[in-house]
Amino acid sequence: MSTAILSAPFQAEFDANSQEFAFAGVIRPRSVDEIAHSISALRHAIEQARGVLYINVKRLAQMNNTAFHAFSRVVLDACRTRSDIRFVVVTSSVVGWTERMFRHLGKIEPQITVEVYDSKFYPGQSFVEDTSFIPILRTQTKMTWRHERTILPRHGMRAGIHMADICCGIGDFAVLVRKEFQPARIVALDHSKASLAYARDVAANFGISDIEYTYGDASEMLLEDNQFDLVTCRHSLQIFNQPDLLLKELYRICKPGGRVYITNEKNSHCLGEPRSQSIQWTYNEVAKLFGHFEMDVELGPKSRRYLADAGFNDIRVESFMVTNLDGDPQDFADVITAWENVYAGEMAVKRGDPPEFIERFRQGFRDHIFAALHPKGYAGWPIWAASGRKPL
Template identity: 75%
Template structure:
């Protein structure tokens, strides 16, 4: 028997609280008998539920026709036997075939509907993904790169490695890494199709090779396990409502002995002189505002705990401060202005903040810009870098 035979290929579960049957992994049986326990579980779920049964196939990587037919048959039969029961099949836009294949079922039985899980991956992130934000993202990466290019080798970056950049956004970090460190291969994943389109356009225009951009959900990736020497995930755990799910996936795709590298902020520690008090007040409020939308932009110093709890060892943590002295102070000021537009604009409006609050909130950003551009001023944006090794 090979090690392959010992690996669990798929898993079926039933969550009674949510009335959700889920099946994940690779389901390619030769005979339907091999699905016996899973089919019994689905039948049992159908017998117990009222109203709606959710069938979650978001993490179903593969399913052959024999298995698809077996499960479909049970669902279709249940629709005919119990017209009161509705089925909602939750597919993933990442797994290309699932929506097409399961989508056929709704054409057969009207009580079966298909919901494709897609834009709701990251609640609140829509604020940060509008097209106008791209130049700001580029400026941010340019400013952090001055520091990270020196820091990365201490966290496992070296020539010839196989790496993944998860939540790669517009792909500019992957491009900088490719030029500076020449890894053998970079897989760069993001859930934003428009960001990936931009990244691919840049790759074509500048004839960049060695980066594979792929569409996916960081908390449920199609990538095989244990294949990367280094997995980077920058500024993303902090804007995900359940960062531990992403870390679990980063751990899974990292090779034993490889490292996972994360960067995050602690927004309340943004600082500036002069006008320090106003700046401090505003960034404290930024943290609360993100908290309202289930994002933790105070996560930076918590990185060590998160990595430990995810099972990593040899955890290394360091910080750096992006400042107005990193190149052109106007770049720093432009970033703050963009933050002000989004945070004191759409986000504050969405939370229902009044004009008085918004005016004071916005003033702090103005004062931060003032500090950045002042000939004797100093303005800072602190970043926490952390990495951990997956045990051998």
């Protein structure tokens, strides 16, 4: 059961099942009277709560001092009258001011704590956001674009649409889409400030100034409902430990009748010849390694199920194989070298794998490179592209 109090552009909602009181939007009242209904709702939520009441401010874009002091007073008063209740204020690094604003409440009352939601949400984030990985990401996009440029129109891409590229990374995909398909609007969002800075440079180098690069958490976006004809999210669901939450957000910002397009991998299906057995062993171990860090690089074929469970219909799924024959084989080899450095050189080390395992693990990557560069060799990296339509 949940109750919502709407006063555009601000929302306060209490979910009794999860004992969570959530704020969203802009709360800038001129007087406390303007938010009296929401203050009353918070008091009612506290009366109902047992144990812990979560106060969710992840989507709180703005709050003035009038509102902050009014709501804080309700919480502080409850702390002094009820020793049986604790308050956990859930913030996000995307809206860092909320952490600063609410943090001092915990210094006043030990029953109040503040948690930065996304600091623990992405267990593998430090690996995939390493800036040393940026150049190889451009090579990967160059290799996949040869396939995606023909695939995208089957999944809702066309001129004149409003599009969001979520988890945009270094922004090169958004630039390629802008040049090839001419959407009327592109919002590109990512959780890495370093990647976004690089993305803006990439766009500037191509003379593109109308892509709206935005810092944000893909699982709790400060974007309005139902505003994009096409929402893309490439190679990203597989690196988050709760992909269903991301899909829920992608669904929310997509217009009814619009589509959400995702790409994901199945790393255990990476292949190469010659030396296929060594290559196969290593990529089976890659899947296990990512699983250790709560990521699923086997997600590709599961795309249909995830989209269906999120509520989409007219689901379209296709796969393609990026190979050493897609342009310069050295590009393929460079990608595998980067994988070896991160997967064997960082992730396996952090997991605590012994040297003999890491050496065998590395050998599979080296054999994949050998296959890619061999004059008679073949090396492949499989990707699943899928999209679903948000019902009207």
